[in-house]
Amino acid sequence: MAVDELTQVPPGAGLAAALAHLDRSMLNGFELVEVVKAIARQVAHYQAELLATAWESAHCPPGDETSPPERTDHPDEYAAEEIRFALTLTRRAADTLMGLAGQLVERLPAAHDALRSGQIDLAKARVLDEETAALPPPAARHVVDLVLPAAGGLTTGQLRSRLRRLVIAADPGAAAARQREALTRRHLEHGLDPDGTATLAGRHLPPDRAATAAARIDALARAAKQAGDGRTLDELRADFYLDILNGDRTPTGRPLPAGGVELVVPLSTLAGWSEQPGEIKGWGPVLAEIAAKVADQQRDRSWRYTVVDGSGTVTAHGPLRRRPAAGVAGLVRARDRTCRAPGCRAPAHTADLDHTVAWERGGPTTPANLGVLCRHCHRYKHSSGVTLTQPTPGTFVWHTRLGHTYTTGPAPPT
Incomplete structure (x- = not known):
């Protein structure tokens, strides 16, 4: 055969x-x-x-x-x-x-x-x-x-x-009840690893507080990296995690940056008209009440809106307050939401913006020629034998080095 x-x-x-x-x-x-x-x-x-x-x-x-x-x-x-x-x-x-x-x-x-x-x-x-x-x-x-x-x-x-x-x-009510029951089981886990290191982690934590804490640690790590710290971002996040828990000061002695939690939530949920779940970028779907709580915690910050049609295609994107228009980059990140490689879920805000047709080969800096790729998939795209095309804005066709073709479309509607 x-x-x-x-x-x-x-x-x-x-x-x-x-x-x-x-x-x-x-x-x-x-x-x-x-x-x-x-x-x-x-x-x-x-x-x-x-x-x-x-x-x-x-x-x-x-x-x-x-x-x-x-x-x-x-x-x-x-x-x-x-x-x-x-x-x-x-x-x-x-x-x-x-x-x-x-x-x-x-x-x-x-x-x-x-x-x-x-x-x-x-x-x-x-x-x-x-x-x-x-x-x-x-x-x-x-x-x-x-x-x-x-x-x-x-x-x-x-x-x-x-x-x-x-x-x-x-069943939003049942989901909320399950979450309340699970929160009663919140605890810390610690122990030695086989390689002689140690693990310290919290389990069954409130997702809004956990996401805010992770965003703060990430902001600290990125600020230190930009200031010239030679450690990797993962090393910095782990070290700041322990510094904060042990009461140590940051290297600069400055107040801890708050960090921002990226939230995707229907307007009807924010307005209290529905119990449709929201999503904390990089974490996943959360109950409407959790999404509303995260939004309330960030009410004094800049907000951006994204309009999608029934198929989930982004049709508009822009700022709601303070921050100037994000322009093309903001629209592409809002449209793609995650890395556009097959199966990759790296959030858009942590990923690269890639020219599908390379800029040096005449590729324009427009939504129709830009896409979100995490650093790993970005490198893979430029490896030998791999080609990527974008036949329509937000739809990406991958041709692998062994001749297989995979298509990723716009992210599904939230």
């Missing part, structure tokens, strides 16, 4: 047979990537079959190799132990496997079907389960149905963010 025919073969016995007869040494780079994609679909199929079989074994009554194929109505309390012993798993790993099996087969059958067909992988199936766990089954299935058509083209981070927004919108 030709490699280009693999995409037409559904996962299962047929695809397994086709893959078994391929000779990788006879394939070029483009073809090898196609085979990788086909193997990934086949692996997902087997993972779905593993989960379904493990879940069915939980419904078998006690017996041995001579027992008839009988089933019980309910899973056995210790069904995971059988899988634990058979696969040499820890108890936690066996419980996790059996728990996911039950959730996908019984609670989210569409997600299990998508895994079996290779539409999604096991990591995305886990995200679908985890992010909808607080919803009643009918609402969870509805949310899954909404995201499944696009899930295969999203990273787990993108999928998790989209699900969180939908879960909040599905």
